Amino acid sequence: MTSTPPSKGQLERVLIAGGGIGGIATALALAKRGIASTVLERRLIFGEDGAGIQIGPNGTRILGELGAAAFLRSRVTVPDGLRVLDATTARPLAAFPLGRWIAERHGAPYWTAHRRDLHNALLSAAERESLIKIRMGFDVTSVSDEGDGVTATSANADDCRGDVLIAADGAWSALRSRAFGGAAPAYTGKCAVRVVLPIEDVPEALNRTEVHLWLGRDVHVVHYPVQAGHAVALVVVFDDRHVTTDWSTSCDTAWVSGRTTGFAPLLRELLARPDEWRRWSLMTLRHSPRLAVGRLALLGDAAHPVMPFLAQGGVMALEDAVVVADTLAADRADPPRALKAYERARRSRVQRVARASRLNGRIYHLGGLPADARNFAFTRMSADRFMRRFDWLYGWTAPQTASHQPVTPSASSE
Ligand SMILES: Cc1cc2nc3c(=O)[nH]c(=O)nc-3n(C[C@H](O)[C@H](O)[C@H](O)COP(=O)(O)OP(=O)(O)OC[C@H]3O[C@@H](n4cnc5c(N)ncnc54)[C@H](O)[C@@H]3O)c2cc1C
Structure with missing residues (x-):
């Protein structure tokens, strides 16, 4: 899709708080529709890596459209x-x-990637767009909606003015509670530990171009290749009482091994390979906040941190980005109305994904007889029929762009 020139409507510049996957994708989606944006990112440099991320066809289709x-x-x-x-x-x-x-x-294909590579790809695409400005080191601490525009103020008392502000400041969003009446996220009682291992460290029997999902009582393990097959992203999810508020709390291998003693030797061998893991707590919102209030909107994890059991957190942020850009482009003369349209378009979709993800989590962590019944059902299942049940998820296209010619990254499996 090529950028179209700005129209003469009231919408000149969109402010985006947060330069994560959702924030940069939103800036790109707006630029593709001829709308300028300024991304306000609190970090001085983008450096934190994260680990693996799965991107289903509903996400790769959008990455194609955004040029990433x-x-x-x-x-x-x-x-x-x-x-x-x-x-x-x-x-x-x-x-x-x-x-x-x-x-x-x-x-559109199903990809697995390093989260850093996804973020870098979005940034590379954004660098080519003259309509996108990124201000690093801008920690948005307050936002005021003045009726005819918005002002974001930073911790250093810098101001930035725009026509609307989209808060894409992540699961721990401060703006959600300040401007949207949302509460702090609640801990789900589950944590994920993760690592990216060089492919040489992976036992040969597990070196396959597949997503592996290992199911145990109250625990599951997922691993898949990333970095074009040079590494494997490995995640273990289990119950844990300790809550951490960042993505990078360190955790040692003995802690992981001690909690997976009943696992099969091959899996234990894999889990013993990393020297150090990173742990993060899985958070949820007990009550969904409003997604649009006047000239302000919430997007991505700030709006709806979803459990990772359907591998859709990042992709939901990509979908949000396209929809909010569509609604703003379709109604430039009335941005608050456009943001309300975004809220209506996204709420039920995101809730459905969150429900499906929670259900997966319950199924994954069964034990005893229910687990036996689940395993029996798995062995009897038609793989095609099972996958077709996810057409609603992977076949998604933005409501207002459904009639456009889709721009896909590649329809082949490469
Ligand atoms: C460091 C990190 C590592 C991650 N690792 C993984 C992973 O390994 N696997 C996975 O599936 N998902 C991971 N995620 C989550 C996944 O990336 C998100 O689910 C998804 O990308 C949603 O993106 P988002 O833009 O809504 O939020 P995020 O990706 O969390 O981005 C939020 C951005 O907002 C910025 N920000 C926060 N507060 C402010 C403020 N007040 N003012 C300005 N900027 C602010 C943050 O610095 C960040 O850049 C990670 C997220 C982060 C931030």
């Missing part, structure tokens, strides 16, 4: 499928197709 897929393609892996195993016995329970199957079904 071209920068990411050489860094991703296209997994052939999803392999489900019993964490205790290593017995295979099911195999579901991804790769060519999902690319052909949805017209």
Whole structure:
């Protein structure tokens, strides 16, 4: 999609608080529609890496439209499928197709990537857009809606003025509670520990171009290749009482090994390889905040931190980005009305994804007889029929762009 010139409506410049995946994607989506934006990012440099991120066809389709897929393609892996195993016995329970199957079904591929590579690809695309400005070191501490515009103020008392502000400041969003009546996120009682391992450190039997999902009682493990197959992202999710408020709390291998003693030897071998893990607490919002108040809108994790059991957190932020850009572009003369339209367009979709993700989490962590029943069901399941049940998820296109010619990164499985 090529950038279109700005129209003469009232919307001149959008402020975006937060330069994460959602914030940069929003700036790109706006630029593609001829709308200028300033991204206000509190960090001085983008450096924190994160670990792996899965991007389903509903996300890769958007990366194509934003011009970011071209920068990411050489860094991703296209997994052939999803392999489900019993964490205790290593017995295979099911195999579901991804790769060519999902690319052909949805017209866009399923990718696994390092989160840093995804973010870098979005930044590279943004560098090419003259309509996007990024101000680093701008920690937005307050926002005022003056009726005809908004002003964001930083911790250093710098001001920045625009027509609307989109808060994409992450799961711990300060703006959510200040401007949208949202509460602080609540701890779910589950934490994830994660690491990215060089491929040489992965036991050979597990070096496959697949997403692996290992199920145990109150715990599951996911791993998949990233960095074009040079590394594997590894995540273990289990119950834990300690809550951390960042993405990078260190955690040692003994702690992980001690909590996975009943696992099959092959899986234990994999989990013993990293020297150090990073831990983060899985948060939720007990009550959904409003997504639009006057000239302010919430987006991405700030609006709806979803559990990672459907691998859709980052992709929901990409979907939000396209929808808010569409509604603003369609109603430039009345930005508050456009933001309300964004809220209406997103609420039920995000709630459905959050519900499906929570349900997956419950199914993954079953024990005893319910787990036996689940495993039996898995072994009997038609893989195609199971995957077609997710057409609503992966086949999503933005309501107002559905009639546009889709720009996909690649419909092949590469
Ligand atoms: C460091 C990090 C590592 C992550 N690692 C993973 C991972 O390994 N796997 C995974 O699936 N997901 C990970 N996530 C989450 C995933 O990236 C998000 O679910 C998804 O990208 C949603 O993006 P977002 O833009 O809504 O929020 P985020 O990606 O959290 O971005 C929020 C941005 O807002 C900035 N910000 C916060 N407060 C302010 C403020 N007051 N003023 C200005 N800027 C502010 C932050 O610095 C950040 O850049 C990670 C997120 C972060 C920030």
